[in-house]
Amino acid sequence: MGNIISVLFVDDEPNVLTSIKRMLRFKRNEWDIEFAESGEEALDLFDKKIFDVVVSDIRMPGMDGAELLTRLKDEYPGVIRIALSGQVGLSEVVRSIRAVHQYISKPCDAETLVTKIESALKSREILTDPAMQRLVTEIDALPVIPSVFKSIEDELRKEEPSISKIANLISKDVGLVAKILKLINSPYFGLPSNIKSISQAISLLGLETIKTLILGTHLFSMYDEKALPKLSLSLLWEHSFRVSNIARLIAEKENLDKNTIIQVRMAGLLHDVGKLILAYSFPEKYSQVLDKIRETKDPINRCELSVFGTTHAQIGAYLMGLWGMSGEVVHGIGYHHSYDKCDLSIPMIVSVADMIDHQCVIINPDYGRIVIDESVLPPSSNAKLEEWISHISLHWQGITDFNVLDSDVIEHLRK
The missing domain is CATH 3.40.50.2300 (Response regulator)
Known part of the structure; x- marks a missing residue:
């Protein structure tokens, strides 16, 4: 070829x-x-x-x-x-x-x-392994958290379901978010391309359409946490939502344009979707990744590379690219562990947001703390980090003990 x-x-x-x-x-x-x-x-x-x-x-x-x-x-x-x-x-x-x-x-x-x-x-x-390309190209549905899906089903079956409640429930699961975003591209719906939130998308799609798509299409499969008990999907998605908000706040602090802020928020939200793909498709091999993390304290992407020959960042970026996400979002997902420029691009901001959250919230005590790559920071990096973390702390209180971790975060990020 x-x-x-x-x-x-x-x-x-x-x-x-x-x-x-x-x-x-x-x-x-x-x-x-x-x-x-x-x-x-x-x-x-x-x-x-x-x-x-x-x-x-x-x-x-x-x-x-x-x-x-x-x-x-x-x-x-x-x-x-x-x-x-x-x-x-x-x-x-x-x-x-x-x-x-x-x-x-x-x-x-x-x-x-x-x-x-x-x-x-x-x-x-981004994803160069042909075997992994074939695997991702086959994917037509993403597993979702059963409790979230059941809550959505229950709400949709009410005589007068609430759009805002359904939007909030969908926003709790990244698999659902990714699929709804894909549906927005269908010419049947004729929706604008600058959708700013899941609530807006669902309001525009309408409840009957949402009900048909979610209850009548089998687009989603239930994630079985028993298959991989060492990986909590709920904790993984909570991390994704925090990274999304941290990335948004950094972008706002740097006075980036509205479209970039929307894109950086979406890239932060979807940056770990590849973990779901690998864990769901290869639970036994992904268990090896988690064991390797515990034994070596190496970063998760390095352990994935040694087991699969690729990483969750590359896998997730490829699928989102296939599903029509913008190139900026795809690159934000694909390079969030490997970006090495200080240019306020979407990959750079998502990288920093991911590192900050890993310092503030220990998702798994077996994980080693991620050290920031100096190349993604400006020359006066201590001052810039302090500026970003102070802004995040003032404008969003969703991170555990953020106010008391400011100096500790910077110290660990720079080790």
Whole structure:
């Protein structure tokens, strides 16, 4: 395959395919592009070669896009699957959601189409192991905390469920948050791209849609803590929410623009989603990671690398890239343990926020404290750290004993 990316477009309307071919003429030296006018023709082409990306219409006669993409997910799980479709019904979204990585609305200009495809492919730069790429590409659902999911089910089944209560419950589980964010990209919903919160997303989606998606689609599986008792999903998500807020406060203190603050908050919230993927997919091997942490006191990403050949940061970034998260959020997730520049970028801020929280709250006494990388701090780093921690302490009291840990945090971060 080399550096040439193979992309297959599937649509029953020849005029649509002709338009795409014309739009993407400038990519002919970079992409190997083929076209199919039906699901059956697309499968025939796959018998001859495997494509990197498939972009399919949803509404087609005979084998529709939902069935085609589901077949491809089962038979060729490593393929990036994108739905390019106009207005479709909720039932069609429900049928396709487990097989689709991203949705793109029709009509679509060349820039949007290329950006979506290249953003999904760019995630491979973070996760380079082909076996792990195939694993992540197969993932269609994320495990959730059973108690949170049951509370949502109970609320949705009431005669007059509360949007704010459901939003608050969903916000307690990162797996639910990630999936709702993916759903926002569906052209069926037609929601704006600058959603600022889960509450806003749920309000715009509406309760009936939320009820159908959560209760009727089996998009979520229950996380069995007995399979890996050494890992508490609740504590992991509490850490993610704290990192999200710490990152937001640092960004606000540095007077970054509103969009960056939204992105940094989302990257902080999702920065550890890869731990869930590894722990759920490989509980026995992840138990080895936790044992290695206890024995060596090495950072978790180093122990994951020795066991899996990759880390939760890389795994999480790849999945979120496939699901259509912005490149800034994906890089914030993928490099939160390895960023080495002081540039107030999203990866840098998430890295610092993660380190600060690990100093303030001991999630697991077996974990060694993470030492900050001096390269992500400005020259007057002591003063800047004090400034950030003071601002966090004044504006958000969610971290245990933050006020009495200021000097201790800085001392440990710089050891």
